[in-house]
Amino acid sequence: MKIYSAGQIRNWDSFTVQNEGITSLQLMESAAQACTSWLESRFGIHKKYCILCGPGNNGGDGLAIARLLRFRGAEVTVCAEMRTLFKTPDALTNWKEIQQVPSIDCIDLKEFSEIVPAGDVIYIDALFGSGFKDQISGVYKEAVLHLNTFDNIKVSIDIPSGLSADSLAVEGSAILRADHTLTFQSLKKSFLHPETGIFCGKIHILDIGLSMAFDEPANDFAIDKTFIGQRYNKRNDFSHKGSFGKSLIVAGSYGKMGAAVLAVRAALKTGSGITVAASPTSGYNIMQTSCPEAMFESAGENHLTSIPGGEEMAVGIGPGLGTHSETAAALANFLQNRREAIVLDADALNILAASPELLRAVPPGSIITPHPKEFERLFGKSADSFAKLKLARQQASDLNIYFVLKDHNTQVVTPEGNVYYNTTGNAGMAKGGSGDVLLGIITALVAQKYGPEDAALLGVWLHGRAGDLAAKKHSQEAMLATDLIDEIGTVFLSLAEGV
Numbered sequence: 201m202k203i204y205s206a207g208q209i210r211n212w213d214s215f216t217v218q219n220e221g222i223t224s225l226q227l228m229e230s231a232a233q234a235c236t237s238w239l240e241s242r243f244g245i246h247k248k249y250c251i252l253c254g255p256g257n258n259g260g261d262g263l264a265i266a267r268l269l270r271f272r273g274a275e276v277t278v279c280a281e282m283r284t285l286f287k288t289p290d291a292l293t294n295w296k297e298i299q300q301v302p303s304i305d306c307i308d309l310k311e312f313s314e315i316v317p318a319g320d321v322i323y324i325d326a327l328f329g330s331g332f333k334d335q336i337s338g339v340y341k342e343a344v345l346h347l348n349t350f351d352n353i354k355v356s357i358d359i360p361s362g363l364s365a366d367s368l369a370v371e372g373s374a375i376l377r378a379d380h381t382l383t384f385q386s387l388k389k390s391f392l393h394p395e396t397g398i399f400c401g402k403i404h405i406l407d408i409g410l411s412m413a414f415d416e417p418a419n420d421f422a423i424d425k426t427f428i429g430q431r432y433n434k435r436n437d438f439s440h441k442g443s444f445g446k447s448l449i450v451a452g453s454y455g456k457m458g459a460a461v462l463a464v465r466a467a468l469k470t471g472s473g474i475t476v477a478a479s480p481t482s483g484y485n486i487m488q489t490s491c492p493e494a495m496f497e498s499a500g501e502n503h504l505t506s507i508p509g510g511e512e513m514a515v516g517i518g519p520g521l522g523t524h525s526e527t528a529a530a531l532a533n534f535l536q537n538r539r540e541a542i543v544l545d546a547d548a549l550n551i552l553a554a555s556p557e558l559l560r561a562v563p564p565g566s567i568i569t570p571h572p573k574e575f576e577r578l579f580g581k582s583a584d585s586f587a588k589l590k591l592a593r594q595q596a597s598d599l600n601i602y603f604v605l606k607d608h609n610t611q612v613v614t615p616e617g618n619v620y621y622n623t624t625g626n627a628g629m630a631k632g633g634s635g636d637v638l639l640g641i642i643t644a645l646v647a648q649k650y651g652p653e654d655a656a657l658l659g660v661w662l663h664g665r666a667g668d669l670a671a672k673k674h675s676q677e678a679m680l681a682t683d684l685i686d687e688i689g690t691v692f693l694s695l696a697e698g699v
């Protein structure tokens with residue numbers, strides 16, 4: 201799914217009006233109907249709503265929702281700024297319509313800050329949407345700040361008011377903190393970054409009938425199920441283990457063999473034809489007992505002192521390696537001689553951070569998977585996640601490699617400057633071992649001849665989806681990285697069935 205800017209969303213709106221034979225007012229009605237149906241299916245009928253309406257079309261949506269809810273038997277109060285009232289023709293039309301509907305209470309927004317919340321009222325935020333600029337002030341600010349103190353359920357229409365669709369909010373500005381955001385047709389960039397996404401609550405994408413023929417270039421994408429379905433390759437009946445490649449997982453040191461085991465098991469479960477663990481001899485028994493399907497290549501006593509060539513193999517390096525000077529020298533030597541793309545994580549990245557000149561030796565097309573701290577060690581501190589992404593775009597292009605910026609909504613950054621936000625995964629994965637599993641998954645996909653971009657995209661989606669299934673079964677608190685590996689099979693089953 202492409203992520204369009206606020207300007208492009210406006211173009212999409214106009215394109216739909218020009219090409220689909222509907223008016224902008226009908227589009228507003230369609231958006232309001234989608235929201236009303238969602239509200240009823242979620243909260244039931246005959247509920248009490250208070251709808252805060254702003255001066256533009258977001259406010260117009262709020263007014264249309266008020267009318268539709270009232271017709272269906274809900275108790276509805278509308279709060280609007282009575283002095284300037286509504287600025288767009290469609291919002292004004294809906295304002296006039298609302299005057300005809302009996303028993304909708306309308307109050308001036310400036311009185312809202314006096315309101316004491318009633319426990320059973322659901323608050324709808326239709327103050328500002330994609331046309332919002334700068335920061336909230338005056339009565340709007342007071343209303344948002346006051347509503348944020350309520351414990352009631354708060355639902356934002358399209359975008360939480362005060363949030364821009366594309367960028368960080370102005371520092372210190374008021375933003376509505378929603379429990380749910382009902383957004384139209386596609387995700388907005390700001391929903392996917394930690395500083396801004398925190399205001400959205402649970403995000404629901406509603407189809408409001410914007411034209412599917414609209415297509416403008418974009419650099420930002422959300423990795424969703426359809427997108428993954430197009431990139432996943434089913435296995436051919438006439439295949440053998442040689443068809444699915446060889447993975448070499450270079451990982452582990454004394455006391456950190458768990459990381460190596462997790463990466464190797466994940467590679468095996470992701471379908472690598474042959475999987476070899478290159479680890480220190482002290483990890484031999486652990487690896488052979490935990491992963492009998494894998495082969496073992498000894499490369500040092502208690503830490504790695506050499507890295508096997510791994511020609512014709514997909515090579516993933518890093519989990520639990522440690523940063524011993526001999527291991528660092530082995531990695532440097534390996535990088536100088538390696539031409540094929542590789543996958544680097546964890547201590548391999550920490551070694552690169554200590555010797556940044558080595559970054560230039562990373563083969564083109566490689567994938568590096570830093571978590572926030574590892575990225576900072578490599579490239580320095582960024583002011584915020586938008587600045588970090590900009591820096592990652594520059595570095596990916598400069599070094600001709602792929603970044604997997606691990607986080608909530610992990611971002612895959614390509615050398616061409618595209619950013620793909622992952623939409624699977626949960627906070628239960630924020631524990632030791634999850635990243636090791638990801639390295640194993642991506643390496644196994646590279647072994648199976650997925651190109652680096654597809655391997656990274658499919659890898660992060662699959663990893664997050666397995667994490668979501670594990671969380672459902674065990675809870676976010678109790679799930680382990682091992683549980684995540686156990687769910688990889690279920691994810692493949694659903695991919696093979698095309699769901």
Ligand SMILES: NC(=O)C1=CN([C@@H]2O[C@H](COP(=O)(O)OP(=O)(O)OC[C@H]3O[C@@H](n4cnc5c(N)ncnc54)[C@H](OP(=O)(O)O)[C@@H]3O)[C@@H](O)[C@H]2O)[C@@H](O)CC1
Pocket residue numbers: 209210212213227228231254255256257258259260261287288327328329330331332333334335336337340357358359384408410
């Ligand atoms: N896209 C679609 O396909 C569809 C979109 N629809 C809906 O339309 C919404 C977009 O509507 P929109 O363009 O009218 O903008 P909106 O968010 O209501 O705000 C603009 C108003 O707020 C004002 N304003 C701005 N910043 C301000 C500030 N800091 N402080 C104070 N005022 C400020 C601004 O004033 P101005 O800058 O013009 O003076 C203007 O009056 C979209 O989110 C969705 O809900 C659906 O109806 C149908 C399909």
Ligand SMILES: Nc1ncnc2c1ncn2[C@@H]1O[C@H](COP(=O)(O)OP(=O)(O)O)[C@@H](O)[C@H]1O
Pocket residue numbers: 546571606607608609610624625626627628629630631632633634635636637638663
């Ligand atoms: N809150 C979260 N939501 C979604 N995914 C998360 C969250 N926290 C962590 N993850 C995922 O879990 C993994 C953690 O990786 P990492 O920090 O390298 O773990 P480790 O090195 O301990 O194995 C990453 O893939 C990251 O995207």
Ligand SMILES: [K+]
Pocket residue numbers: 258325326327328329356357358359360361
């Ligand atoms: K809103």
